[in-house]
Amino acid sequence: MHPGNTHTPLASWAPTAAPIVIRPADAEPAVGSVESGFVCDARVLNVVNGEHFSGAERVQSHLGRCLPTFGVTADFVCVKPGRFAEILRGQNGCWGKGFQAPMRSRFDLRAAWSIAALVRRGRYDVLHAHTPRTAMLASVAARLSGVPWVYHVHSPASRDSSRSVSNQVNATIERLSLRGCAHLITVSESLRMNCVSGGVAEEQVTVVHNGVPAVRPLRLRTPEPEGHWVLGMVALMRPRKGLEVVLNALARLRTKHDLTLRIIGPFESDSYRIGIDDQIERLRIRDLVEFVGFTDDVPEELAKLDAMVLPSLFGEGLPMVVLESMAAGLPVIATRVEGTPEAITDGVEGLLAEPGDAESLAGKMDALVSGQHDWTRMSDAAVARHRKDFSDLAMAQQTARVYQKVLAGARVPA
Known part of the structure; x- marks a missing residue:
């Protein structure tokens, strides 16, 4: 272990947090590509950033919860x-154990020695990194620990x-770190193609679409065309999510439809929140917007909405x-x-607008709210x-299955 750098269980430092509510008892039986009887006997240590709890962190939490079903300790x-660290502690072990190896700066590699020591102590078989920062650390820790x-x-x-x-x-950082990586998982086909075009061998990239529990909360009403509609946007609010675009679209429709927009999730920075507040004032739509903030029960918030709006500009893998x-x-x-188009077919499960185009987005919102599409049919689809x-x-x-393949000896050539 590198001198002066240690790892400790999350329980020793993270404040108590309420658990994220996933209500698995409410979930419908899983179908699709799940094969009964499959088991991969492996111990995996996920190396994560940990400061936020947004899309990628939801993926990590669901993996921590579900992988033991297939014999994997995560x-x-x-x-x-x-x-993420706070919420992980609140799960009381339901998502696996949590540790810390804090970096003092963006390029602080000393954390890799802590991670390598943790691998040896915990007898982990595989390291699983989720960001360029953690890829840099995992690449070093893997060499140090031999996994x-x-x-x-x-x-x-x-x-x-x-x-x-x-x-x-x-x-x-990502490109340099991946030279020693055993296998890549991408959450969408578009990202797989991006990796292959960047030089990764096709056989070393596997698409694993994101997945979430089949929780369909009880709705108290079905929206009616030309009635009051509650739209929602759930995200870590930052420029690439396109909140400005949906606000502009909302302003275009304010005299045509009875709409409310619920903004659900924290802001990346105070300065960004101030800019959004200024835009709302300029557009004179303060009465149409509700700020909810961070939620630990996404299904509960979704049950209050009539449609979800996600006007991302770029950078989405497969949004949770x-x-x-x-x-x-x-x-x-x-x-x-x-x-996103790998999950949503325009006019079937939802509607697709052009990124950065408030007029296009307003047109799709108008089409749904005015009844051009049957809400119930789209919901069931x-x-x-x-x-x-x-x-x-x-x-x-x-x-x-990727872990199983890696442990069987598959490697990306150095």
Whole structure:
């Protein structure tokens, strides 16, 4: 172990947090590609950032919960302790054990020695990294500990944010780190093609679509055309999510329809929140917008909505909130970005607008609210598609199969 750097269980430092409510008892039976009887006997340590709890972290939490079904012990080590670490502790071991190996700066490699020591102590068979930062650490820790590592591509590093310099740095770190990676998992076909075009051998990349529990909360009403509609946006609010676009679209429709927009999720920064508040004032739509903030029960919030809006500009792998909305029977109005069209067919499970185009988005919102599409038919189609292709158990089993392949000796050539 590197001198002066230690790892400790999350329970020793993370504040108490209420558990994320997934209500598995409410879930419908998983179907699709789940094969009964499959078991992969492996111990896996997930290396995660840990400061947020948004899409990628939801993937990690569902893997931690579901992988034991297939014989995999899945634990976590956080290198930027924060929201994920707090929530992990609140699960009381339901998502696996949690540890910390905090980085003091963006390029602090000393955490890799802590992770390697943890691998040896916990007798882990595989490291599983989820971000460029953790890929950098996993690549070193894997060499130190002698175990293979897997990289989970949740979004394209080169266009993950609106900060071009940061994107370039992350993409470079990712590319250099992957030289020793045993296998890549991408959450969408578009990301798989992106990796292959970047030089990764096709046989070393597996698409594992994101998956969520089949929780369809009870609805108290069905929206009526031209009635009052409650739209919602669930995300870590940051520029690439396109909140500005949906606000502009809402302003276009305010005199035509009775609409409310619920903004569900934290803001990445105070300065971004201030900019959004200024835009709302300029558009004179304060009475149409409700700020909800972070939620620990997404299905409960989805049950209050009539449609989900996700106007992402770029950088989406396969958004978890799209899949959670589909499971809840909630039509989704999204944009044609990255992997989203792999889940939503325009006019079937939801509607697709052009990214960055408020007029296009307003047109799709208008089409649904005015009754051009049957809400019930679209709701049922979303539920059926989720059950077929995007269950949490299917995601976990396919991930376990990657571990099995890696442990059988598959490697990306150095």
